[in-house]
Amino acid sequence: MAVLLCAAMLLLGGCAGPGDDAPSPTVSREEGTSSAVSQTESALEASATVQPASPEVSQPEESSQAESSALEETTSSAPEAAAPETTAAPITTTPQAAPSTQTTACQHSFHDEGYSGSCSQPGRHIYVCTKCGYTEYGEEIPPQHDGKYVCEVCGLPLRDGGSAFNRHCLYEWITQNGTYDDIHGYTYRWDYIDANGAYYSIAASCSQWGTLELYYYPTDGRKLNSVLREGSNSIEFYFYGDYASGNFTIPVSQLSHSTAVIADGFSLDSDAPENYTQEQFQNEFAATISQMLDTFNGQLLPQVEFHLADLGFTSW
Numbered sequence: 097m098a099v100l101l102c103a104a105m106l107l108l109g110g111c112a113g114p115g116d117d118a119p120s121p122t123v124s125r126e127e128g129t130s131s132a133v134s135q136t137e138s139a140l141e142a143s144a145t146v147q148p149a150s151p152e153v154s155q156p157e158e159s160s161q162a163e164s165s166a167l168e169e170t171t172s173s174a175p176e177a178a179a180p181e182t183t184a185a186p187i188t189t190t191p192q193a194a195p196s197t198q199t200t201a202c203q204h205s206f207h208d209e210g211y212s213g214s215c216s217q218p219g220r221h222i223y224v225c226t227k228c229g230y231t232e233y234g235e236e237i238p239p240q241h242d243g244k245y246v247c248e249v250c251g252l253p254l255r256d257g258g259s260a261f262n263r264h265c266l267y268e269w270i271t272q273n274g275t276y277d278d279i280h281g282y283t284y285r286w287d288y289i290d291a292n293g294a295y296y297s298i299a300a301s302c303s304q305w306g307t308l309e310l311y312y313y314p315t316d317g318r319k320l321n322s323v324l325r326e327g328s329n330s331i332e333f334y335f336y337g338d339y340a341s342g343n344f345t346i347p348v349s350q351l352s353h354s355t356a357v358i359a360d361g362f363s364l365d366s367d368a369p370e371n372y373t374q375e376q377f378q379n380e381f382a383a384t385i386s387q388m389l390d391t392f393n394g395q396l397l398p399q400v401e402f403h404l405a406d407l408g409f410t411s412w
Contacts, residue, residue, distance in 0.1 A: 259408035270300040312388035339368035352411035
């Protein structure tokens with residue numbers, strides 16, 4: 097400030113040193129005043145240029161820093177608030193619908209209630225839901241028996257499992273229902289006697305498991321025995337005719353009414369006529385076979401709902 101005042105004084109009145117004899121200039125008041133003001137402004141501008149600028153401090157920034165410092169002190173001094181407890185959202189469940197007659201509302205669990213048919217009537221399996229009682233029916237099934245070889249309901253032999261299976265079922269049925277015979281080879285016999293007194297029999301052999309023996313004894317003394325062995329597809333015939341005897345073996349599927357018999361082991365009886373030939377014997381043999389099988393197929397086997405075709409005789 098002193099510098100500024102001195103500069104002003106020099107401009108206004110001059111500041112001569114002692115002994116300075118130079119005359120002071122004559123200046124009018126107006127010119128001196130104007131010159132002094134001009135010089136003063138120049139001095140002020142020079143002073144402003146020389147002096148170092150003081151650091152500028154922004155008032156809003158100082159206020160913001162102060163507020164931030166105060167907030168930090170308050171936060172550090174205040175006790176930490178406990179974190180709010182989180183409550184699990186309630187689990188919502190869909191209530192089960194009440195029992196309904198609409199089957200789509202139930203996840204069915206079916207139980208087989210059994211077969212509605214019988215040994216002689218077709219039927220269906222009945223399936224009932226254990227939850228709602230809804231009932232469904234399976235496809236129609238032909239009449240069927242219940243058992244392994246013999247039906248436990250009606251007592252008839254099972255069939256339709258193939259000729260070998262059917263033969264065994266018939267064998268088992270005869271052992272349960274036939275007449276025991278300990279004289280002719282320990283068998284169980286199933287007999288039939290026609291109106292003329294001819295004897296027909298299907299026997300289950302006790303010595304050869306599963307083997308069926310077929311007999312035909314006409315009243316004239318002739319005999320025709322045959323054997324259908326377990327596991328074999330052939331049948332063995334033994335014929336004792338009026339004047340000769342012999343045997344004949346053939347697959348059951350090839351046997352028919354027109355089958356020509358070629359007898360093995362042909363033997364004439366001692367009382368046979370001189371003109372009796374083997375050909376005559378074989379024709380008699382074949383006719384007797386047909387007679388026996390026709391009677392079995394028409395009279396005996398139908399009693400248990402069987403036919404010769406079930407045993408493999410495809411021509412009957």
